[in-house]
Amino acid sequence: MDTHVLHKPQTGMRIAGLSIFFLGFLIFTSSLFVGQYQISKKTLTALSRQVPTERLVKLAPLQNRNYTSKVALLADIEKYINDDGQVQPYQLGEYKLAILKEANIGLLKENPGLFFLCSIVLAAIGALVFILAGLKMPAGIQHNHIFFNSAMSRGVLGISAAVYLIGFYVLLYWYPEYIVNLLILSDPVSDFIRNMPADRWFLYGTLYTFAVAVMGVRMFVKYRHNRYHLVRTGSVIFFQLGFAFLLPAIMERLNQPSMDLKNAWPLNYSFFMDWNLNSLTSSGGFGLFLLFWGIVLALIVVPAMTYFFGKRWYCSWVCGCGGLAETLGDPYRQLSNKSLSAWKIERWTIHSVLLFAVVMTVMQIANFLSDGNVFANYTWRVNQAYSFLIGSAFAGVVGTGFYPLMGNRVWCRFGCPLAAILGLVQKFKSRFVIVTNGGQCISCGNCSTYCEMGIDVRWYAQREQNIVRAACVGCGVCAAVCPRGVLRLENSDPAMRLNIVPDDECGL
Amino acid sequence: MSENLVVIGNGIAGITTARHVRKRSNMQITVISAETEYFFSRTALMYVFMGHMRFSDTKPYADDFWQKNRIDLIYGKVEHIATESKTLHLLDGRTIPYDKLVIATGSKSNKFGWPGQELPGVQGLYSWQDLELMEDNTRGISRAVIVGGGLIGIEVAEMLLSRNIPVTFLVREEFYWDNILPKDEARMIGEHVRQHGVDLRLQTNLREILPDEKGRARAVVTDSDEEIACEFVALTPGVHPNIELARNSKIETGHGVLVNDFLETNIDGVYAVGDCAEIVVPGDARNRIEQLWYTGKMQGVALAKTICGERSKYERGIWYNSAKLMDIEYQTYGFVSNLPREGESSFYWEHSGARHSIRIVYDSETEKVLGFNFFGIRMRQDVCQNWIRDGKSLSFVIEHLRTANFDPEFFRRYEWEILTAYNDQYGDSLSLLGKVGLYDRLIGQK
Ligand SMILES: Cc1cc2nc3c(=O)[nH]c(=O)nc-3n(C[C@H](O)[C@H](O)[C@H](O)COP(=O)(O)OP(=O)(O)OC[C@H]3O[C@@H](n4cnc5c(N)ncnc54)[C@H](O)[C@@H]3O)c2cc1C
Ligand code: SF4
Ligand code: SF4
Numbered sequence: 001m002d003t004h005v006l007h008k009p010q011t012g013m014r015i016a017g018l019s020i021f022f023l024g025f026l027i028f029t030s031s032l033f034v035g036q037y038q039i040s041k042k043t044l045t046a047l048s049r050q051v052p053t054e055r056l057v058k059l060a061p062l063q064n065r066n067y068t069s070k071v072a073l074l075a076d077i078e079k080y081i082n083d084d085g086q087v088q089p090y091q092l093g094e095y096k097l098a099i100l101k102e103a104n105i106g107l108l109k110e111n112p113g114l115f116f117l118c119s120i121v122l123a124a125i126g127a128l129v130f131i132l133a134g135l136k137m138p139a140g141i142q143h144n145h146i147f148f149n150s151a152m153s154r155g156v157l158g159i160s161a162a163v164y165l166i167g168f169y170v171l172l173y174w175y176p177e178y179i180v181n182l183l184i185l186s187d188p189v190s191d192f193i194r195n196m197p198a199d200r201w202f203l204y205g206t207l208y209t210f211a212v213a214v215m216g217v218r219m220f221v222k223y224r225h226n227r228y229h230l231v232r233t234g235s236v237i238f239f240q241l242g243f244a245f246l247l248p249a250i251m252e253r254l255n256q257p258s259m260d261l262k263n264a265w266p267l268n269y270s271f272f273m274d275w276n277l278n279s280l281t282s283s284g285g286f287g288l289f290l291l292f293w294g295i296v297l298a299l300i301v302v303p304a305m306t307y308f309f310g311k312r313w314y315c316s317w318v319c320g321c322g323g324l325a326e327t328l329g330d331p332y333r334q335l336s337n338k339s340l341s342a343w344k345i346e347r348w349t350i351h352s353v354l355l356f357a358v359v360m361t362v363m364q365i366a367n368f369l370s371d372g373n374v375f376a377n378y379t380w381r382v383n384q385a386y387s388f389l390i391g392s393a394f395a396g397v398v399g400t401g402f403y404p405l406m407g408n409r410v411w412c413r414f415g416c417p418l419a420a421i422l423g424l425v426q427k428f429k430s431r432f433v434i435v436t437n438g439g440q441c442i443s444c445g446n447c448s449t450y451c452e453m454g455i456d457v458r459w460y461a462q463r464e465q466n467i468v469r470a471a472c473v474g475c476g477v478c479a480a481v482c483p484r485g486v487l488r489l490e491n492s493d494p495a496m497r498l499n500i501v502p503d504d505e506c507g508l
Numbered sequence: 509m510s511e512n513l514v515v516i517g518n519g520i521a522g523i524t525t526a527r528h529v530r531k532r533s534n535m536q537i538t539v540i541s542a543e544t545e546y547f548f549s550r551t552a553l554m555y556v557f558m559g560h561m562r563f564s565d566t567k568p569y570a571d572d573f574w575q576k577n578r579i580d581l582i583y584g585k586v587e588h589i590a591t592e593s594k595t596l597h598l599l600d601g602r603t604i605p606y607d608k609l610v611i612a613t614g615s616k617s618n619k620f621g622w623p624g625q626e627l628p629g630v631q632g633l634y635s636w637q638d639l640e641l642m643e644d645n646t647r648g649i650s651r652a653v654i655v656g657g658g659l660i661g662i663e664v665a666e667m668l669l670s671r672n673i674p675v676t677f678l679v680r681e682e683f684y685w686d687n688i689l690p691k692d693e694a695r696m697i698g699e700h701v702r703q704h705g706v707d708l709r710l711q712t713n714l715r716e717i718l719p720d721e722k723g724r725a726r727a728v729v730t731d732s733d734e735e736i737a738c739e740f741v742a743l744t745p746g747v748h749p750n751i752e753l754a755r756n757s758k759i760e761t762g763h764g765v766l767v768n769d770f771l772e773t774n775i776d777g778v779y780a781v782g783d784c785a786e787i788v789v790p791g792d793a794r795n796r797i798e799q800l801w802y803t804g805k806m807q808g809v810a811l812a813k814t815i816c817g818e819r820s821k822y823e824r825g826i827w828y829n830s831a832k833l834m835d836i837e838y839q840t841y842g843f844v845s846n847l848p849r850e851g852e853s854s855f856y857w858e859h860s861g862a863r864h865s866i867r868i869v870y871d872s873e874t875e876k877v878l879g880f881n882f883f884g885i886r887m888r889q890d891v892c893q894n895w896i897r898d899g900k901s902l903s904f905v906i907e908h909l910r911t912a913n914f915d916p917e918f919f920r921r922y923e924w925e926i927l928t929a930y931n932d933q934y935g936d937s938l939s940l941l942g943k944v945g946l947y948d949r950l951i952g953q954k
Contacts, residue, residue: 138703138704138834138835139835140834140835141560141835143555143558143559143560144558144559144560144670145558145559145670146559146560147559147560147561147562148559149559225835226916226919227916227918227919227920228916228917228918228919230918231918339570340570435914437886437888437889437914438828438888438889438890438893439802439805439806439828439889440802440828440830440839440889442549442551442552442801442802443520443549443551443552443568443801444549444551444552444555444561444566445549445552445555445561445565445566445567445568446552446555446560446561448565449560449561449565458568459568462568476916479916480916483832483837484830484831484832484837485830485837485839485886485914488886488914488915488916489916489917490917
């Protein structure tokens with residue numbers, strides 16, 4: 001009897017899935033280079049809504065020239081449209097993006113739907129085939145070979161993945177004109193859902209949702225023996241697909257102000273900006289409802305839910321960043337730093353960001369209430385700075401781009417101001433605790449290794465202490481991987497919680 | 509000058525002693541080990557081999573912890589203990605003086621004199637060096653044979669399977685580990701091991717290991733004269749105290765280093781703790797050798813008190829242990845013997861999927877519970893131990909099972925099935941007490 005093949009994931013299926021995935025990935029990446037560029041009369045007409053006429057006419061000399069690559073056209077656009085150097089850099093970027101999107105001609109422009117299917121959808125199918133092969137392995141903890149796998153242990157593959165991700169984020173945030181082709185291939189989907197062409201946030205939202213859903217299926221397969229993870233993963237997929245992706249799109253389709261209803265302040269740092277408040281207060285009942293909900297969410301729902309369930313109700317059940325971390329990021333959770341110094345740095349950085357966000361919010365509200373008289377220009381600039389440094393560079397580039405280098409919760413752990421607030425509530429006033437089961441801990445270290453928040457769970461478990469840590473997002477993985485069943489996430493009587501301050505710095 | 513404590517062995521027992529002595533005193537503390545520079549978790553060896561963790565992840569304390577807490581570490585082998593001069597002599601020639609000495613040298617793998625047991629390709633699994641050897645010994649092989657069915661054997665099987673190496677598992681007993689487990693549980697686990705693709709041979713003994721022309725292991729021969737080709741043989745029939753060092757000194761030894769309840773040896777100021785200690789039990793009961801992680805820890809805590817002047821007996825309390833047999837978690841509390849003992853009965857329930865079971869051993873006369881075996885269900889240690897300590901009755905326990913459950917939230921609960929089985933077997937009509945969670949009520953789970 002030789003059924004040992006059980007332990008080999010269905011190799012054929014794995015290879016097939018991987019090949020399909022890479023084919024989709026290749027088409028996705030090479031679609032960036034498909035097509036040529038030409039500014040025709042039609043192009044100019046189509047652009048009239050996005051670029052002011054006095055700027056648009058300057059493009060006339062470029063008409064009917066053929067450009068084989070973006071680079072040449074971009075240089076010309078810059079030269080002609082900004083001949084007086086008066087266009088703001090941000091505006092210029094938007095113009096470039098719009099012009100490039102209209103000027104693209106060729107295979108991609110003619111068959112965007114086909115490209116969408118052969119790239120994103122094909123890659124998703126490949127990934128699913130690969131993932132479903134895992135069903136042939138016995139259900140149980142599947143961490144074999146993680147530290148031998150280059151992709152998951154900062155090897156060449158891991159570093160390559162990081163470079164790709166970081167590159168993608170840099171282009172998305174600051175040079176979107178270079179990924180205009182990806183907007184073109186998402187047009188049909190955007191048109192179908194929102195009845196409008198794709199912008200880069202729609203593209204990002206689509207990729208994000210695909211990632212959460214496909215890698216969510218991976219979590220279903222990996223943890224099919226553990227209902228906590230099944231329910232939790234179902235929840236993050238639901239909130240990403242429904243609340244972050246579809247609902248705002250439907251609001252846009254209905255010409256209403258759109259908002260991700262679960263994106264609480266201060267993670268949503270523009271909520272109190274004058275343009276947002278103005279838009280909400282001037283769009284009738286629905287706008288006012290959104291305004292009301294945004295405030296209730298931040299002031300009542302967040303603290304109340306955290307009191308009853310701990311930070312986890314948000315961070316590993318609802319949040320979009322958390323959702324991506326728990327699905328796409330799961331293969332990288334072991335890369336979080338567990339050292340005491342990382343813990344120290346984390347407390348400094350996350351509370352600094354919180355302070356930054358609070359100061360900015362005070363400015364935003366004062367600015368709004370005073371009709372722009374207080375902090376007027378500064379508010380805008382501070383918001384710009386926050387958006388650049390925290391919203392884009394930290395949350396996006398570092399937060400996700402660094403998954404394969406520093407684990408899947410870099411942003412949540414070191415940066416997220418909402419996590420900072422939730423953490424303070426969790427630490428000082430909450431029913432949530434991870435209970436340690438007597439003296440059963442064998443100090444093996446699985447819990448600490450797989451804690452994405454870099455908490456040294458073993459340190460508490462081996463001294464028979466319950467775990468109350470501001471950082472803990474309640475993912476439940478420590479409890480799942482513990483081979484002795486030592487840990488249990490509970491919402492219990494606050495009296496059950498122990499003082500968590502180490503009795504001396506060296507932690508004897 | 510403060511007193512000078514030296515500990516031989518940086519395993520859980522020696523390290524716990526050192527840490528707790530540091531908590532209580534200003535003594536100078538030195539820990540010597542020949543295995544690894546820093547304390548690591550032996551129980552995690554398998555996870556390093558399987559790629560779940562790196563060696564550094566198995567170290568429960570950061571490397572700077574020791575200096576911060578003024579615990580000096582020496583990486584070296586002690587060759588001789590001279591109790592008259594109170595000095596230790598190391599292999600590298602160093603001489604280390606001590607005022608108080610703790611022997612915490614752990615265990616060694618058993619080998620029962622099988623022909624061929626010293627061949628290259630044949631080994632046990634205990635130390636970090638064993639793990640490195642196993643890495644070399646298993647590279648590119650096409651079959652492995654494991655001899656001896658205990659907890660380490662099943663871990664080795666899991667390790668090999670993770671590398672896709674086919675495994676034949678020779679077990680002397682009628683059912684897997686049935687010298688410890690009652691037959692029902694032993695059968696269930698045996699089935700589980702087989703489901704993982706292990707070629708489990710019960711009631712099979714090793715006769716000899718055959719070498720190839722290069723002198724490496726090439727096959728084993730069983731007691732039914734079957735020859736099984738394999739390039740790797742793991743010998744895992746248990747461990748015995750590592751007492752070579754003590755045996756060649758004035759310190760008294762038996763199977764282990766002989767100590768009293770205070771973990772004191774016959775020599776003043778010399779103690780033994782952990783796997784290597786044999787606690788003498790007066791009368792004709794058998795001496796105690798406890799080869800577990802938590803007992804090593806508890807002994808270390810008790811010994812630290814004694815060393816620091818608060819002479820304290822080592823008292824283990826109610827016995828418990830836990831393990832994971834491939835994918836099935838196991839917990840035991842109190843005493844559950846493999847064969848029913850005089851005056852004891854037991855209630856057993858097993859789920860139809862053969863991955864969850866519970867056994868409650870009780871006094872046939874008084875119905876007081878004496879021990880539990882749980883498979884595939886996590887239970888609360890304090891609740892289970894209190895039931896035994898307080899002499900709760902079987903029916904009380906059945907009714908209150910819910911309060912002891914420690915499974916993660918949303919898990920399927922089995923209390924109702926267990927209760928029904930109990931009522932059927934005993935013609936009783938008990939019902940479950942204790943609160944049902946909101947989620948369970950929502951999905952109609954009783
Ligand atoms: C693979 C495996 C899995 C296990 N799993 C579990 C489990 O799940 N649960 C459980 O309760 N128990 C488990 N155990 C048993 C547990 O690990 C031991 O009971 C425990 O480690 C013993 O600790 P100790 O401190 O007494 O000795 P050890 O950990 O053996 O430490 C003794 C140290 O002393 C050193 N030493 C010995 N002689 C000398 C010398 N002359 N000079 C210098 N140094 C010397 C040795 O090199 C060693 O490092 C497992 C054991 C193994 C091997
Ligand atoms: S402590 Fe456990 S539940 Fe909390 S974040 Fe870490 S792994 Fe997740
Ligand atoms: S995983 Fe479990 S046994 Fe291992 S160190 Fe953590 S709590 Fe202890």
